[in-house]
Amino acid sequence: MGYKRLTTATLFARLLSGVLGLGPGGEENGSIGGEDPLSGLARRGIHSARLNELYFRAPSGETCDCSLACSILTTEFGKQQVSTADDSDDPSGGYAAAQSRFWSTQQAQTRPACFFRPRSASDVSALVLVARAASCPFAAKGGGHAAFPGSSNSDGGITVDFAPHMAQVVPSADRRTVSIGPGNTWLHVYETLAPHNLSVVGGRVASVGVSGLLLGGGLSFFTGQYGWACDNVVNYEVVLASGEVVDVSADSPSYADLFWALKGGGGNFGVVTRFDVRAFEQGPLMWGGDIRYEFHSSRKAVASAVARFAEGDGGHGGGDPKAHMIASYAYAQAWDMWITSLMLDHADPLLLPENEGGHPAAFDDFVLADPAPLHSTLRTNSLANLTLDVDATSPFGFRNSYWTLTTGVDAQLLDDMAEVFVQEVAPLKGVRDVIPAISFQVVTRSQRAAMARAGGANANANALGVGGEGQEPLLLFVVSLRWALEEDDEAVLTACRNIVERSEALAKERGLDHPYLWYVYSEQQSFLYQESLFQDVFTGYGPENKQRLIEIAEKHDPTGVFQKLHPGHFKLNGAPAVWKY
Structure with a gap:
C-alpha cells in the first residue's frame, strides 16, 4: 500500500478544517495522531495562517503535500536547517552533501523532498506536526548505517538528519549516566568519554549511529559484563505522534510500558531525541x-x-x-x-x-x-581505535545487504553453514567489488543473564525475548554482502536468501532453530520490482512480546503515525508501505 498524494483542493480542505477545528463534514477534527496538528503548530508559533499562505503560493494542480511541508520547514527554520534538491545556495553544505552521508548506495540513491536538521526536541515536534498536517512521510537518520533503502532516508518525504546539531555527549555530575544525542556516532561518543575514563555499552563500528543500535538491541564489547546496549538506557526523551515531548523511564507514571517497548522496538513509537545511558569506569586502553x-x-x-x-x-x-x-x-x-x-x-x-x-x-x-x-x-x-579497525572493513559507497538467523550452538552446524556459504557465493566471484561474508557471534549464558540483571527485578526487561538466567547460549548468524552495481542485485540478494533458508533448514533438522532475528542485521528490500524480501523481526521476539508491542503502539499512537507516515526500518505488522515520490 502506498501513500495517496494530496491534490491542492484536498490539501486546502484539510488546512481549512484545521483552521476551523472541524472535519470535512463539520464534525470535530479527528486528525491522525490525536490533536489536530495545526493546533499543535499554532501553539509552537507556526500558525495555520502561514500554512494557508504557503498553500496559495503553490502552482495550480501541483502535488504539494511534501513540497508544502518542506516549504513550511524552510520558512520557519531557514536554509541552515532545511535542504532541498534545488537549493544551489544552501549554506549548510547542500542536499548532495547530505545524500553522501549514507553508508549504503541503496540509501544514498534514495531522494527525499528535503533534509531537515533539527537543533532540539522542539524542532522535531514541529517536524512531526508538519508531516502530519501535510500527510508527508518522514524518516529519522542518526548515523545512516542501515543497508536497505528507506530505512533512514525517506523517498520523496522528509529525512530528519540529527547529525549536525543533535550530537551532544554529556556525562552526569555523578558519572553514573551519559546523555547522548541521536546524531552521534559511536566513535564520537567514545572519544568524548575517554578523557573522563568513562564508557557506555555501545556499538563496535566507528561510523554506526547511536539511535538504530540502541533502539534495536545492540551487542557491544561490554555485553558480557553489562547486558545489551538497550538494557543500559535509563531514560529516553521522546517526541510522540501528538508532538508532545516526554521523558520515558521505568518510573514514568504514564510511560513505563513505552520504556520497555523502546528496548528493541525500533522507531515504532516516537522519535527519540535523547538517550540517557548508564556509564561505567573504563580506562583509556x-x-x-x-x-x-x-x-x-x-x-x-x-x-x-x-x-x-x-x-x-x-x-x-x-x-x-x-x-x-x-x-x-x-x-x-x-x-x-x-x-x-x-x-x-x-x-x-x-x-x-x-x-x-x-x-x-x-x-x-x-x-x-x-x-x-x-x-x-x-x-x-583504545576503544575508539578498535572501532575504527572494524569500520575500515566496511567503507561507505557500496551496495550492501545484511541477513540474520539465530540457532543453538553446535560446531558441526556452524561448519555446515560455512559450506552452504561457499556453495552459494562461489558463482558471485566475478561480481564487481563483491565481498561476501558470514559471521558468528555467541550470546553466552552470562550475556543472557546480564540482560535480566540490567532490568533489576524484571527479567523481561526488554522486548527482544532472549534474556534471562539459566538460558542456553545462542549463535547469531549474519550474512553480509557488498557489491558495486545495481544490475547484480538479483544475483546477490538471491544468494543471500538461499544461504539463510538453507542454513535455517539445517538448524531445524537438528532441533537447533530459534525464532529470534537480530533487528540491526535483518533485511527487507525488493529487487527488480518483482519480489519483496522481508525478515519479520518482531515475530521473532515471540508472540507475547509482539502483541505487547502492538498494544503499546496503539495506546501511545492510536492513529498509527509511526506505522504509516514513518515507514522506515521494521514495522510491527509486517513489511512497511513504500512511498514513491
Missing part, C-alpha cells in the same frame, strides 16, 4: 584486534573454538565476561582467496612487558599455531 587465517585449513578448528567459547561461557576452561569474539568467513576478491577473520577483544589491556605478543586466556582456542596467521592486529589499544 583495552586489548583486541583482528587475526586472519586461510579459510579451508582453519574452518573446522574455528567452528570448534566457537562452540567451546559458548560452552565455557566466554572462554574455554572458564567464563570471562570481559571477553568478546566474532568469527567471520569471507571471500577476498582482490586475492581470489577464502579467509577466516577473528575479531577478539577484551575489556582489560595487557600492559606487562612479559605479555608482549600474548593474549587473554579466553582466546586460547582462537590463536592458532597451525595454520599460521596470515595477518594480525591483536594489541593493546
Whole structure:
C-alpha cells in the first residue's frame, strides 16, 4: 500500500478544517495522531495562517503535500536547517552533501523532498506536526548505517538528519549516566568519554549511529559484563505522534510500558531525541584486534573454538565476561582467496612487558599455531581505535545487504553453514567489488543473564525475548554482502536468501532453530520490482512480546503515525508501505 498524494483542493480542505477545528463534514477534527496538528503548530508559533499562505503560493494542480511541508520547514527554520534538491545556495553544505552521508548506495540513491536538521526536541515536534498536517512521510537518520533503502532516508518525504546539531555527549555530575544525542556516532561518543575514563555499552563500528543500535538491541564489547546496549538506557526523551515531548523511564507514571517497548522496538513509537545511558569506569586502553587465517585449513578448528567459547561461557576452561569474539568467513576478491577473520577483544589491556605478543586466556582456542596467521592486529589499544579497525572493513559507497538467523550452538552446524556459504557465493566471484561474508557471534549464558540483571527485578526487561538466567547460549548468524552495481542485485540478494533458508533448514533438522532475528542485521528490500524480501523481526521476539508491542503502539499512537507516515526500518505488522515520490 502506498501513500495517496494530496491534490491542492484536498490539501486546502484539510488546512481549512484545521483552521476551523472541524472535519470535512463539520464534525470535530479527528486528525491522525490525536490533536489536530495545526493546533499543535499554532501553539509552537507556526500558525495555520502561514500554512494557508504557503498553500496559495503553490502552482495550480501541483502535488504539494511534501513540497508544502518542506516549504513550511524552510520558512520557519531557514536554509541552515532545511535542504532541498534545488537549493544551489544552501549554506549548510547542500542536499548532495547530505545524500553522501549514507553508508549504503541503496540509501544514498534514495531522494527525499528535503533534509531537515533539527537543533532540539522542539524542532522535531514541529517536524512531526508538519508531516502530519501535510500527510508527508518522514524518516529519522542518526548515523545512516542501515543497508536497505528507506530505512533512514525517506523517498520523496522528509529525512530528519540529527547529525549536525543533535550530537551532544554529556556525562552526569555523578558519572553514573551519559546523555547522548541521536546524531552521534559511536566513535564520537567514545572519544568524548575517554578523557573522563568513562564508557557506555555501545556499538563496535566507528561510523554506526547511536539511535538504530540502541533502539534495536545492540551487542557491544561490554555485553558480557553489562547486558545489551538497550538494557543500559535509563531514560529516553521522546517526541510522540501528538508532538508532545516526554521523558520515558521505568518510573514514568504514564510511560513505563513505552520504556520497555523502546528496548528493541525500533522507531515504532516516537522519535527519540535523547538517550540517557548508564556509564561505567573504563580506562583509556583495552586489548583486541583482528587475526586472519586461510579459510579451508582453519574452518573446522574455528567452528570448534566457537562452540567451546559458548560452552565455557566466554572462554574455554572458564567464563570471562570481559571477553568478546566474532568469527567471520569471507571471500577476498582482490586475492581470489577464502579467509577466516577473528575479531577478539577484551575489556582489560595487557600492559606487562612479559605479555608482549600474548593474549587473554579466553582466546586460547582462537590463536592458532597451525595454520599460521596470515595477518594480525591483536594489541593493546583504545576503544575508539578498535572501532575504527572494524569500520575500515566496511567503507561507505557500496551496495550492501545484511541477513540474520539465530540457532543453538553446535560446531558441526556452524561448519555446515560455512559450506552452504561457499556453495552459494562461489558463482558471485566475478561480481564487481563483491565481498561476501558470514559471521558468528555467541550470546553466552552470562550475556543472557546480564540482560535480566540490567532490568533489576524484571527479567523481561526488554522486548527482544532472549534474556534471562539459566538460558542456553545462542549463535547469531549474519550474512553480509557488498557489491558495486545495481544490475547484480538479483544475483546477490538471491544468494543471500538461499544461504539463510538453507542454513535455517539445517538448524531445524537438528532441533537447533530459534525464532529470534537480530533487528540491526535483518533485511527487507525488493529487487527488480518483482519480489519483496522481508525478515519479520518482531515475530521473532515471540508472540507475547509482539502483541505487547502492538498494544503499546496503539495506546501511545492510536492513529498509527509511526506505522504509516514513518515507514522506515521494521514495522510491527509486517513489511512497511513504500512511498514513491
